[in-house]
Every structure is written in structure tokens, then in C-alpha cells.
Amino acid sequence: MTAVADLDTPVLVIDRSRMDANIQAMAARMSAAGIALRPHFKTSKMIEVARRQHEAGAVGFTCATLNEVDALLGAGYTDLFWAHAPATPAKRHRIVEANRRGRVIVGLDSVDLVRALSVEAAAAGITVPVRVEIDTGLRRTGVTAEQALELARAVTALPGVTLDGVYMHEGQLASLPGDRGDLRHAGAEAAASLVAAAELIRAEGIAVPAVSVGSTPGWDSAPFVEGVTEARPGTYVFFDANQWRLGSAPLDACALHLHTTVISTVRDGEAAIDAGIKALSSDGSNRDRSFGLVVDDEGTPLEDLEFVRAYEEHGVLDGPAADTMRVGERLRILPNHACGVVNMWSRIAIVDDTDVVDMWTPVARH
Ligand SMILES: Cc1ncc(COP(=O)(O)O)c(C=O)c1O
Known part of the structure; x- marks a missing residue:
């Protein structure tokens, strides 16, 4: 497994x-x-x-x-x-x-x-x-x-x-x-x-x-x-970060996350990750300026870290916590809007606890 x-x-x-x-x-x-x-x-x-x-x-x-x-x-x-x-x-x-x-x-x-x-x-x-x-x-x-x-x-x-x-x-x-x-x-x-x-x-x-x-x-x-x-x-x-911000659901009901890796920490106060708009869509938050919520393995938001910029295959996280990040470190992003994100992917991992139990394919993506 x-x-x-x-x-x-x-x-x-x-x-x-x-x-x-x-x-x-x-x-x-x-x-x-x-x-x-x-x-x-x-x-x-x-x-x-x-x-x-x-x-x-x-x-x-x-x-x-x-x-x-x-x-x-x-x-x-x-x-x-x-x-x-x-x-x-x-x-x-x-x-x-x-x-x-x-x-x-x-x-x-x-x-x-x-x-x-x-x-x-x-x-x-x-x-x-x-x-x-x-x-x-x-x-x-x-x-x-x-x-x-x-x-x-x-x-x-x-x-x-x-x-x-x-x-x-x-x-x-x-x-x-x-x-x-x-x-x-x-x-x-x-x-x-x-x-x-x-x-x-x-x-x-x-x-x-x-x-x-x-x-x-x-x-x-x-x-x-x-x-x-x-x-x-x-x-x-x-659910998703927008719905959490709106009070539609608690964070522990959010079932869809993007797993990403830190790829660069050369800029002070910033960390670059391997996920941008081709992974998350460009659907910004209605309530703040982020491209998604950075969370830990339990899904709890990381304080002092905001997903402030998104390029095609790069994202940039900003905040004091970025200075402690290492290249190669994995993070999770709770997407702002689940519907737009799913449509970006041809294979999605289905996980039970920590095990990948299946890969599913969205259909009719256009
Ligand atoms: C016509 C219609 N019905 C239902 C929904 C579902 O709404 P939600 O995405 O908030 O669950 C949508 C979403 O855009 C919609 O356009």
C-alpha cells in the first residue's frame, strides 16, 4: 500500500x-x-x-x-x-x-x-x-x-x-x-x-x-x-477554505487538500512551493487575498503564513513562518474553492488515514 x-x-x-x-x-x-x-x-x-x-x-x-x-x-x-x-x-x-x-x-x-x-x-x-x-x-x-x-x-x-x-x-x-x-x-x-x-x-x-x-x-x-x-x-x-471562512463547515470536515513541497527559500520571509494556478486554479478567496489556506497535517492553519502569489507551477507563501521552512518540506493547502481545483486534475488520490486506497478520475472536465 x-x-x-x-x-x-x-x-x-x-x-x-x-x-x-x-x-x-x-x-x-x-x-x-x-x-x-x-x-x-x-x-x-x-x-x-x-x-x-x-x-x-x-x-x-x-x-x-x-x-x-x-x-x-x-x-x-x-x-x-x-x-x-x-x-x-x-x-x-x-x-x-x-x-x-x-x-x-x-x-x-x-x-x-x-x-x-x-x-x-x-x-x-x-x-x-x-x-x-x-x-x-x-x-x-x-x-x-x-x-x-x-x-x-x-x-x-x-x-x-x-x-x-x-x-x-x-x-x-x-x-x-x-x-x-x-x-x-x-x-x-x-x-x-x-x-x-x-x-x-x-x-x-x-x-x-x-x-x-x-x-x-x-x-x-x-x-x-x-x-x-x-x-x-x-x-x-x-467543503473548502471559502466555506470554512463562511462558517458552512469546520476545518475538520474539509476533505480535499493539495499536497505540495517547498522548492525555494532564498527570499527573506517567503517560501516558494511547487503548486500554482495549474494545480489550484486562480480562484482567489472572497474574504482574504490568499490563493488557499496553508495547513498542517491535521488540517489546522499555519499561523503567520499566507499564500500570497500564484504563478503557473509556482506559488509563494509569505510570513514569518516562511523563514523556518526548508527546501523539500511538504505542506498542505486547503483550496479556496473545491470545484475549480478538482477540474484541474486528471487523477486524484483517495486516502484512508495515511494510505492511498485508490486513484479517481474526474470526468467531463470541459
Ligand atoms: C445552479 C447551481 N446550483 C447549485 C450550486 C451549488 O452551490 P455550491 O457550490 O455553493 O454548493 C451551484 C454552484 O455554483 C449552481 O450554480
Whole structure:
């Protein structure tokens, strides 16, 4: 058995028991509240992880790309939600074809897209389930409740499409000022406005089966608002430094670390490591200026050491502790954002305590 310490660096490592504990805990919380759990697959992109989430009770998966949809369909998972936009003819063709292999719901936010999808689906003799995206503050995509009503009317009037529900991604919670209490309050408010949008549509006699929320910062607030039926957290499977800073999880729940080696200490107060943006992505922290949290073997942050600069294959740590570092010394970085980091790797080490028990491969990385 290979020990994790014998793997050359940089190497991305998943602590299997922490990941399993995250999977089980989220499934138990949602099931106790009667909320369907539809984890976002873009965080892990690994079929082995999806299998564990499904076995723990996930009803299906959320996807960001159609390649993720295809990968999950190929692995036998047939209840999927593609929470993006069928904005090109190729994508409309693919989502219609995907609905021959499973139930693949599609998100959208415009009447134009509903019409275009309806034409493609009706011609193929397929009915595609649709969810209307409500913007509750992220200002990325999504409509107001009134616009959603218009969209719901269009879906109901057209062939080849059927209204499955409404959804939001409350990603704005990650950048709000305030403490965890404020964040939870904002998560509950966002969910309440999503539920209100569903009620506005129902008041016209149109059925809205799913009211779906989705984020890791909002995992302990938004799903538990009355009227919400489904939660779609993704990052929770590993958590990360951003989620720790936001209070979504303790450090000892963080399951994904980059192992790296000090390669140069020639500069006073700095140590260079063998990991830069091609190992960690360039996803900076929302809350401080670091490229990741430097931690010890137990995952505890090293005081006085900040990951201040990242080049392609070099990173620079800054702080008094850097002067005590030796070339060849191994360190761990807790990534800021798990989803971006996983997507950088073709092989990820799965570790049980100190033993490497497997190597897994993320799929659909584009
Ligand atoms: C539509 C949608 N749902 C769910 C999620 C999961 O959120 P998180 O990564 O905070 O778990 C995301 C993340 O970006 C998303 O875009």
C-alpha cells in the first residue's frame, strides 16, 4: 500500500472518511426535513462520488454542463437537472436527446428559449421538463416572480415542454457582509422569495411541483423554509477554505487538500512551493487575498503564513513562518474553492488515514 507521504507533489488528495461523513450528514439532514437532495455534480465530477451520494439517498444530480449530463446518464443515473441554459441549437438538440435516456430537467429564464426548446422537443416527439430560474440576489441569470409567471404561462401553452418547477442558486450568500447569523437570515429570505414566486404561478392554476434551492453557504437555511422541496448543494461534499471562512463547515470536515513541497527559500520571509494556478486554479478567496489556506497535517492553519502569489507551477507563501521552512518540506493547502481545483486534475488520490486506497478520475472536465 502506498503512503500518501510517498506520492510526489503536487498531488490532490481526498480524505475518504471526511468525504463520506459529509455525504452522510447532508443526506441525513435533508431526509429528516423531507427535502429531496440533488447534489451538484460539478464539484466532484467523479462517478465514484456520485455513487456514494446516490447510495446515501440523493434523488438525482444537478449538472452545469451537458457533458456532465452525458457522463451521469452513461453511469446509469437518469434523474438529472441541467441548471444552465439551452441557448444554442446544439444544446437544445442534446437536451432533447438526453430525455430519451432519462428524465433530464432543464433550467431557463426566457420565453425565447422556451419557444426554441418547444420546437426542437415537439419535432422529436419528446416532452422536456423545465424549471424557471428566479434571481434572488446573485444577479447572474434568473427572472423576477412576475416574469416567471409569464414564462410559466408560455411553458404551459407550448408542446414539447412541461413545467417542473422553479429554482434559484443563492450564490450571493458567499459575498454578503456580516456573520453566519446574517448569512442564514439572507438564505431564508432568498428561499422565501423563491417560494413566493412558486405561489404566484400556482395562483393561476399552474402546477409547480419543485421549489429548488441550491448552495453550500445556504445549506443550513434555505432548504428549511416552508414550501422548499429540494436542495442542490455541491461544495459540501469536500467543503473548502471559502466555506470554512463562511462558517458552512469546520476545518475538520474539509476533505480535499493539495499536497505540495517547498522548492525555494532564498527570499527573506517567503517560501516558494511547487503548486500554482495549474494545480489550484486562480480562484482567489472572497474574504482574504490568499490563493488557499496553508495547513498542517491535521488540517489546522499555519499561523503567520499566507499564500500570497500564484504563478503557473509556482506559488509563494509569505510570513514569518516562511523563514523556518526548508527546501523539500511538504505542506498542505486547503483550496479556496473545491470545484475549480478538482477540474484541474486528471487523477486524484483517495486516502484512508495515511494510505492511498485508490486513484479517481474526474470526468467531463470541459
Ligand atoms: C445552479 C447551481 N446550483 C447549485 C450550486 C451549488 O452551490 P455550491 O457550490 O455553493 O454548493 C451551484 C454552484 O455554483 C449552481 O450554480
